[in-house]
Amino acid sequence: MKKIIHAVPNFSDGRREEVIAEVIKPFLNTPGVKLMGHFPDPDFNRTVIEALGEPAPLKKALMEMTEASVRLIDMNKQSGDHPRIGAQDTIPIFPLQNITLDECKEFIEEIAVDIHKKFNLPVYFSGENARCEERKALGFIRKGQYEGLKEVVHTDERKPDIGERKLHPSAGAIICSAGIKPLVAFNVILDSNRLDIAKKIAKSVRGPSGGFSTVRAVGLLFEDRDQVCVSMNMFDFEKTPLYRTYEFIKREAARYGIGTAGTELVGTLRQEALVSVAEYFLQLEDFDRGQIIENHMIG
Amino acid sequence: MKKIIHAVPNFSDGRREEVIAEVIKPFLNTPGVKLMGHFPDPDFNRTVIEALGEPAPLKKALMEMTEASVRLIDMNKQSGDHPRIGAQDTIPIFPLQNITLDECKEFIEEIAVDIHKKFNLPVYFSGENARCEERKALGFIRKGQYEGLKEVVHTDERKPDIGERKLHPSAGAIICSAGIKPLVAFNVILDSNRLDIAKKIAKSVRGPSGGFSTVRAVGLLFEDRDQVCVSMNMFDFEKTPLYRTYEFIKREAARYGIGTAGTELVGTLRQEALVSVAEYFLQLEDFDRGQIIENHMIG
Numbered sequence A, B: 001m002k003k004i005i006h007a008v009p010n011f012s013d014g015r016r017e018e019v020i021a022e023v024i025k026p027f028l029n030t031p032g033v034k035l036m037g038h039f040p041d042p043d044f045n046r047t048v049i050e051a052l053g054e055p056a057p058l059k060k061a062l063m064e065m066t067e068a069s070v071r072l073i074d075m076n077k078q079s080g081d082h083p084r085i086g087a088q089d090t091i092p093i094f095p096l097q098n099i100t101l102d103e104c105k106e107f108i109e110e111i112a113v114d115i116h117k118k119f120n121l122p123v124y125f126s127g128e129n130a131r132c133e134e135r136k137a138l139g140f141i142r143k144g145q146y147e148g149l150k151e152v153v154h155t156d157e158r159k160p161d162i163g164e165r166k167l168h169p170s171a172g173a174i175i176c177s178a179g180i181k182p183l184v185a186f187n188v189i190l191d192s193n194r195l196d197i198a199k200k201i202a203k204s205v206r207g208p209s210g211g212f213s214t215v216r217a218v219g220l221l222f223e224d225r226d227q228v229c230v231s232m233n234m235f236d237f238e239k240t241p242l243y244r245t246y247e248f249i250k251r252e253a254a255r256y257g258i259g260t261a262g263t264e265l266v267g268t269l270r271q272e273a274l275v276s277v278a279e280y281f282l283q284l285e286d287f288d289r290g291q292i293i294e295n296h297m298i299g
Helices: A017-029 A055-072 A101-119 A138-142 A145-152 A195-205 A242-254 A271-281 B017-029 B055-072 B101-119 B138-142 B145-152 B195-205 B242-254 B271-281
Strands: A004-007 A033-041 A046-053 A090-097 A123-127 A174-178 A184-190 A215-222 A227-234 A260-266 B004-007 B033-041 B046-053 B090-097 B123-127 B174-178 B184-190 B215-222 B227-234 B260-266
Touching: A004 A055, A017 A033, A017 A046, A017 A055, A033 A055, A046 A055, A055 A101, A090 A101, A101 A123, A101 A174, A123 A138, A138 A174, A184 A195, A184 A242, A195 A215, A195 A227, A195 A242, A227 A242, A242 A260, A242 A271, A271 B271, B004 B055, B017 B033, B017 B046, B017 B055, B033 B055, B046 B055, B055 B101, B090 B101, B101 B123, B101 B174, B123 B138, B138 B174, B184 B195, B184 B242, B195 B215, B195 B227, B195 B242, B227 B242, B242 B260, B242 B271
Parallel strands: A090 A174, A123 A174, B090 B174, B123 B174
Antiparallel strands: A004 A046, A004 A090, A033 A046, A184 A227, A184 A260, A215 A227, B004 B046, B004 B090, B033 B046, B184 B227, B184 B260, B215 B227
16 A cells, blocks of 8 residues: 655745646646645635645655745735745645654655755744644744744744744745644534624634634634634544534524524545544444445555 | 446355355455455355456456356255345446446446356346346346246246256356446334334335335344344435435334434445435535545545
């Protein structure tokens, strides 16, 4: 069975079609690598790439992608609604098949060293590669964003993990990480336009304010449908499955006499995230994942 | 993308380990073919094989399997609880990837001709290959089973579709078919030991007595757990999804004050049969199957 890594790189352009096409190109042209999708967001001015690949060709594609981002995106001119510190802002990877987290950690360290060497980009490590507790999540690393980081990058607290204590003059810096599994972005839409209620429920479901420890959530208004939404990042769909947050939100909303209008899954997710939902609602006993025919077609 | 066929051959031994090992061996030894599982049932005295393969190697494996069944199983001595007319009783196949139903129909016709030529087995066609309406399902073809068929095989009504009007002296006959999709075997277990209620609910859910047209069902007692079960064969999980029969049975059982204790899926099924369940219960909107990471790993 082949070793396969899942990569979800984010770069800081979600508006210029020709730039986006150039940055994603390596994932289309490299045998052994597959582009599952790319999701440009003009408001965020940022594009998420979803890709799979065997280690060697994936490394090649990630290097070429970074070369294109560094060449085409000038952080001194870039702006958007999403926090960022560099042109090729993040490269998070996850083990997918026949590869361990440790191997992925090593893989991304090698890429980070090469990126610094070739493009003179300073590197921050997060996730399982973080050098200290506070760099595990992105919030602290991104504090002040590109503009703010430029001012404090020389301090002990904010210095890069690889490279000198200064940013690349146009491409800023990059965050590299390996993690055990990618987050699932799950929106539960309420049959109501009361944003205050969506915010209250978001607060109740997210870990830091007393909810599920693996969940982060905000309340949002979807203007086009005049409905509010509890928008979640679920960081561990095994410890906290989708059905649990769904049922929880349904119950909390019922307290206000509000029903759930629908849900959305944004981006990709593992089959298991949905199989566990079916298993729960059907009260399925002793279900072996080998019973799914398609699981025998993966090689 | 490779052409892949799903085959679910049944042969008439579920007791003798050495016979079973010999009959399934071609699926273990043939490159381009994958054995997903095999399920011997000693009471039925019958084994179900679940396999996948590209057409040419799959044909090779199916021929070798049939050779072993014909050589090792004597229908004059065989007995069991499951209806059967021959040693290699059935070969049903289904298109799985990049292949049409018509191609599968042609594929199984070729195999049937070869089986008759090589082993002198008479062949009946069922499913989409049936030569007349009444041979589409297995009931009519199997009426009287091996012993009874021997007496009537010379009649116009019961004569084989390929071969003379007589059975193979030890191996009986074989039923070959292609179909659009395999059935899903789904058991809903009730928190009760009232077999009369399970039978009533089975009657209400199955097509012939007024229920779902794609569903067949019986009520059974599971003695080991002292609970009854509505045991279904669901012939089209897309037209009649799993969640619909589950919710229906739950509702019917509630009328007697009985809850559902659990469910079981027997054998293999398509991923879609479970994804549609998750989609339903989560009220999921616009979910693209390409969002499932594993679906990009199938080649």
